[in-house]
Amino acid sequence: MQNLGFKVNTKKFFNKYKIGLLFIFLIGLAGAGIAKFNQKGVPSTIEYRTIQLDIPKEYQRRGGLITADINDDGKADFLVTKVGKIVTYDLSGKQLWSKEINIQITNKSESRGLPGAHAPGIQAGDVDGDGKTEVLFLTIDNTLHIVEGESGKTKKTITIKSPEGTQRWEHLVITNFRGQGDRDLLLQTTNSEGYRMGRFLAAYAIDELLKKEDPQPLWTRDDFVANAHNGARVADLNGDGKDEVLGGTLISPDGEILVKIPLKPKAHIDSIFVADVRPDIPGLEVVALEERIDNRVFLFNSDRLIWETHYKNQEPQNGAIGNFDPNRPGLEIWSRSRYPEHQKPFVFDAQGQLMAYYEMDNVAPRGWTDKGVEVIFTIDWTGEEKQLAAAKERHESGDVAIFDPLTGEFLYRFKEKADRLYVADVSGDWREELIVLNGNKLHIYSNPEPNPNPNHPRLWSQNHYRRSKMTWNYYSP
Ligand SMILES: [Ca+2]
Numbered sequence: 001m002q003n004l005g006f007k008v009n010t011k012k013f014f015n016k017y018k019i020g021l022l023f024i025f026l027i028g029l030a031g032a033g034i035a036k037f038n039q040k041g042v043p044s045t046i047e048y049r050t051i052q053l054d055i056p057k058e059y060q061r062r063g064g065l066i067t068a069d070i071n072d073d074g075k076a077d078f079l080v081t082k083v084g085k086i087v088t089y090d091l092s093g094k095q096l097w098s099k100e101i102n103i104q105i106t107n108k109s110e111s112r113g114l115p116g117a118h119a120p121g122i123q124a125g126d127v128d129g130d131g132k133t134e135v136l137f138l139t140i141d142n143t144l145h146i147v148e149g150e151s152g153k154t155k156k157t158i159t160i161k162s163p164e165g166t167q168r169w170e171h172l173v174i175t176n177f178r179g180q181g182d183r184d185l186l187l188q189t190t191n192s193e194g195y196r197m198g199r200f201l202a203a204y205a206i207d208e209l210l211k212k213e214d215p216q217p218l219w220t221r222d223d224f225v226a227n228a229h230n231g232a233r234v235a236d237l238n239g240d241g242k243d244e245v246l247g248g249t250l251i252s253p254d255g256e257i258l259v260k261i262p263l264k265p266k267a268h269i270d271s272i273f274v275a276d277v278r279p280d281i282p283g284l285e286v287v288a289l290e291e292r293i294d295n296r297v298f299l300f301n302s303d304r305l306i307w308e309t310h311y312k313n314q315e316p317q318n319g320a321i322g323n324f325d326p327n328r329p330g331l332e333i334w335s336r337s338r339y340p341e342h343q344k345p346f347v348f349d350a351q352g353q354l355m356a357y358y359e360m361d362n363v364a365p366r367g368w369t370d371k372g373v374e375v376i377f378t379i380d381w382t383g384e385e386k387q388l389a390a391a392k393e394r395h396e397s398g399d400v401a402i403f404d405p406l407t408g409e410f411l412y413r414f415k416e417k418a419d420r421l422y423v424a425d426v427s428g429d430w431r432e433e434l435i436v437l438n439g440n441k442l443h444i445y446s447n448p449e450p451n452p453n454p455n456h457p458r459l460w461s462q463n464h465y466r467r468s469k470m471t472w473n474y475y476s477p
């Protein structure tokens, strides 16, 4: 895949950043050597590409975005959802299609139902095996829509009865439960009364939904231990070619409970992630962050709980999992901490041992909100072995930064009004881009430095990368 040339408005870009550029120039004259990392508080000069979107400019708490190749030309496309609207664009910024429709997207899933804050509520995959990608979403009238990826034309609409005590099906995930590829669907919903939790699951073969008058599920459950604020994720944990469902309970591809983490009755999970945290243990591991009582971090796989840990019982709330210290075996687990202001992140190694902690006030650049960071993605930005984290200013349409989770050092700051942040490889050089929704514009930032590992396989070749990028949300990017 090639890096497509976006039109960059250089004049506007220069105007926007001329003070920063001048400052950097002056620092450069002073011999500070700013070639790679910008100084604390100085915006990065990395150019971004803009895609103008046909959506309302106003910030809305509902909706999100994903990237997927929906017109099957081998290049990433963007799907953006807002209240009553879906828009899709290709990588060059050309609109593919848009739809005015009451797509099921929500803000607070505990009161409004799934999919929850920033969740895009949309999926893409070749679900009928004809070699062309379909786009799937739910609408508030409890209907599943399957549309052609390239044109948006409806292929099938199906109303699937939701369980008693629920309003409608609220969250959907393309899965592979039968070993036949992306041909299955997981539906999830919450209890409609009280504190809403996504305990109801139903698995369907999509062929059954497409072809049968009265489609029957592969299996259902009403006891799934869901994330409190967002939908289920899936991934093939044990490498048998079939996806497990990830939550406080892990559900096998045929609907059986594999593992249940020991949550206390009043505790719940805020975030869930999948990664190969422990290469010494076969398969992938799941990381879950607990809220209340013990405020633990759990590492588990499809067989067992591997460890649980905590740092002074401080609530971890948000996390990022990655190879933040290449000198240590396995991956490191960064936790943001819950503090409404003056966050105090902490980092565990792959064994669950504390290895670092610091105060955000001591590392954040000048002018960064003292509410800290949110929407924290692990990012392969440099192409080196060491991964970094990307995040936006918390509780505002603010700046975006890339920082080193181990030390909190802010390496790049991007002057933004970011309503949404998303991280994925769209340029095709395997390194990841920052994709920022700013009002009705997408800004795409690529690393302009040479790629030190150009032959690294694309991240999209990993099942769990694909699955995670399509099931991200505010709490579990
Ligand atoms: Ca495409």
Ligand SMILES: [Ca+2]
Pocket: 125, 126, 127, 128, 129, 130, 131, 132, 133, 134
């Ligand atoms: Ca298809």
Ligand SMILES: [Ca+2]
Pocket: 235, 236, 237, 238, 239, 240, 241, 242, 243, 244
């Ligand atoms: Ca599996």
Ligand SMILES: [Ca+2]
Pocket: 276, 277, 278, 279, 280, 281, 282, 283, 284, 285
């Ligand atoms: Ca492993």
